[in-house]
Amino acid sequence: VSPARARTSLEEIVAAGRALLESGGVDAITMQAVAERVGVRGPSLYKRIPSRAALIAAIAGDVLDELGRRLAPHTGLADPAVAIRAVAAEYRAFAHERPRAYELAWSHLSEAARPPVTVSVRAADPVIALMERVVGPDDALPAARLLTAFAHGFVSMELAGAFRLGGDVDVAYDFGVERLIDALLRAPQRGA
């Protein structure tokens, strides 16, 4: 008797989930739909992932990983102001390309980042290094939080449809980024 051999993998399952998310929203990520996409029956998924909630969390982690990989290159640019502009633009571009993925990643971050703390760290690290060059080591962390809070807040409001009072949204984003660059570059360099 030959024991059944694995017909799918966790990566395939997560990829199937992301595909379903992109085409039909979070509600389209059902265990049966995922199973069908990877060529297996629903119950078999539980050999690879303990629950639908865990699958959603894994998808969120995958999205954040991708975002981190896209931001990293821009953080190293020589001129800090140019680097900040580039990171901010790339951040927003990612959210526009994958709006449902971006929203899911944030709404399920708490569960997603629990087991692999490294996920969020990996994404945040280069940004903090960039801020260290701008405001010095003592304020690097709060400065990074200011920048990412603005970027995330703006983009998530935008995706949620909160900007319905007219006005050019692109202009508003640039306005915010430039004011932040001003504020951070003008801040006294504290620490080492």
Added chain:
Amino acid sequence: VSPARARTSLEEIVAAGRALLESGGVDAITMQAVAERVGVRGPSLYKRIPSRAALIAAIAGDVLDELGRRLAPHTGLADPAVAIRAVAAEYRAFAHERPRAYELAWSHLSEAARPPVTVSVRAADPVIALMERVVGPDDALPAARLLTAFAHGFVSMELAGAFRLGGDVDVAYDFGVERLIDALLRAPQRGA
């Protein structure tokens, strides 16, 4: 034959939903649980609200209304810097008091704010008026978006557990608020 008289109302239903949200999270908002809380059977809810999704949206709208009512008083303070500090502090305080309500409101804003555009407008209006005093009419809208994007982004990252790199989170919020006040007060007054 006396026709059955109404045994509940939409307001009661929304209130029941918020109570369930507070005690057990979004998943605890089931139609049966809401019905039980208002003293009725599940199917009867559909006389007042077309679907669970609509109920969630109504709850989100209710939360945003409450947030708007809490921010409004602070926007009128004489000194603009003081006003900005007060609004920012109140905003974060609300999110800390009702974390699940705050998260639900934002994750379902798109549906929530669709029918009553006034909801989001009512909340945003006083903040824009405040910004008009700070940067002038031409930049008031982008300035308001900068401020609210930071506040929402910071608070939602905080609630999602994104700040796990240590550091004092209160200090980081103050750092951000003060830098924004600096940046906005120093900006040239444009328009009228």
Added chain:
DNA sequence: ACCTGAACACCGTTCAAGT
């Protein structure tokens, strides 16, 4: 005009039985 029980479709999850 609103309320109800019964019923339906759908979904997450478990498990005994297969290979």
Added chain:
DNA sequence: ACCTGAACACCGTTCAAGT
């Protein structure tokens, strides 16, 4: 070791029948 069909509990929603 993994796969499957069958079964269970739970949930949103519909509807015919009641008052």
